[in-house]
Amino acid sequence: xxxxxxxxxxxxxxxxxxxxxxxxxxxxxxxxxxxxxxxxxxxxxxxxxxxxxxxxxxxxxxxxxxxxxxxxxxxxxxxxxxxxxxxxxxxxxxxxxxxxxxxxxxxxxxxxxxxxxxxxxxxx
Amino acid sequence: xxxxxxxxxxxxxxxxxxxxxxxxxxxxxxxxxxxxxxxxxxxxxxxxxxxxxxxxxxxxxxxxxxxxxxxxxxxxxxxxxxxxxxxxxxxxxxxxxxxxxxxxxxxxxxxxxxxxxxxxxxxx
Numbered sequence: 001x002x003x004x005x006x007x008x009x010x011x012x013x014x015x016x017x018x019x020x021x022x023x024x025x026x027x028x029x030x031x032x033x034x035x036x037x038x039x040x041x042x043x044x045x046x047x048x049x050x051x052x053x054x055x056x057x058x059x060x061x062x063x064x065x066x067x068x069x070x071x072x073x074x075x076x077x078x079x080x081x082x083x084x085x086x087x088x089x090x091x092x093x094x095x096x097x098x099x100x101x102x103x104x105x106x107x108x109x110x111x112x113x114x115x116x117x118x119x120x121x122x123x124x
Numbered sequence: 125x126x127x128x129x130x131x132x133x134x135x136x137x138x139x140x141x142x143x144x145x146x147x148x149x150x151x152x153x154x155x156x157x158x159x160x161x162x163x164x165x166x167x168x169x170x171x172x173x174x175x176x177x178x179x180x181x182x183x184x185x186x187x188x189x190x191x192x193x194x195x196x197x198x199x200x201x202x203x204x205x206x207x208x209x210x211x212x213x214x215x216x217x218x219x220x221x222x223x224x225x226x227x228x229x230x231x232x233x234x235x236x237x238x239x240x241x242x243x244x245x246x247x248x
Contacts, residue, residue, distance in 0.1 A: 037197045039197060076230075077201065083163075083244065085244055100246070104199060104228070106200075116199060118197060122224070122246060
């Protein structure tokens with residue numbers, strides 16, 4: 001274990017991320033770096049600019065994430081791994097979509113950025 | 125990106141892991157180290173010995189994993205992040221359980237070990 005309060009980091013990050021995503025996902029760029037990678041369903045993208053372009057291009061206007069489970073672990077290098085399962089509602093769709101998402105947060109002094117981000121809808 | 129064939133690493137690791145898990149999960153110790161962490165549902169465990177004790181103690185005899193999706197990304201330190209969604213059947217149960225699992229693989233020369241492992245059943 002480490003002195004890092006990784007559960008608090010994960011909770012704070014996740015709340016900020018989904019709240020900002022649902023409000024205005026074009027403003028998420030500060031969480032990513034040029035080395036960051038996003039896998040969104042089948043698409044893989046590297047770099048903050050491309051990642052935000054991808055998120056903005058997603059074919060829905062309204063979106064709302066609900067986190068069902070949130071688990072975190074420290075790695076041995078000051079990073080925090082976060083696994084989320086949840087549901088999202090888009091536009092006027094009545095049925096929530098189940099998803100899972102992992103964030104690999106790397107530290108940068110006292111703050112964190114997203115090195116890895118993999119988002120998958122769960123087919124039932 | 126990197127020269128590391130992270131997709132091949134992820135595929136090879138995942139095939140070995142689930143095949144060995146389903147055959148004899150007491151033999152998975154070589155994949156973990158003393159620093160490794162497992163979150164299995166609500167339980168968090170550190171270290172190879174405790175992790176294997178936990179896996180062996182799970183209340184089923186027969187188990188079979190089927191991987192539905194497998195996604196991988198390199199980090200910037202030679203590691204590979206792997207996100208799996210899948211289904212598992214236990215004992216004589218007729219209905220598969222949906223799960224998601226993330227592995228954070230760290231490299232050790234030419235091989236890899238599991239630094240982080242988070243397993244969650246998906247409640248529908």
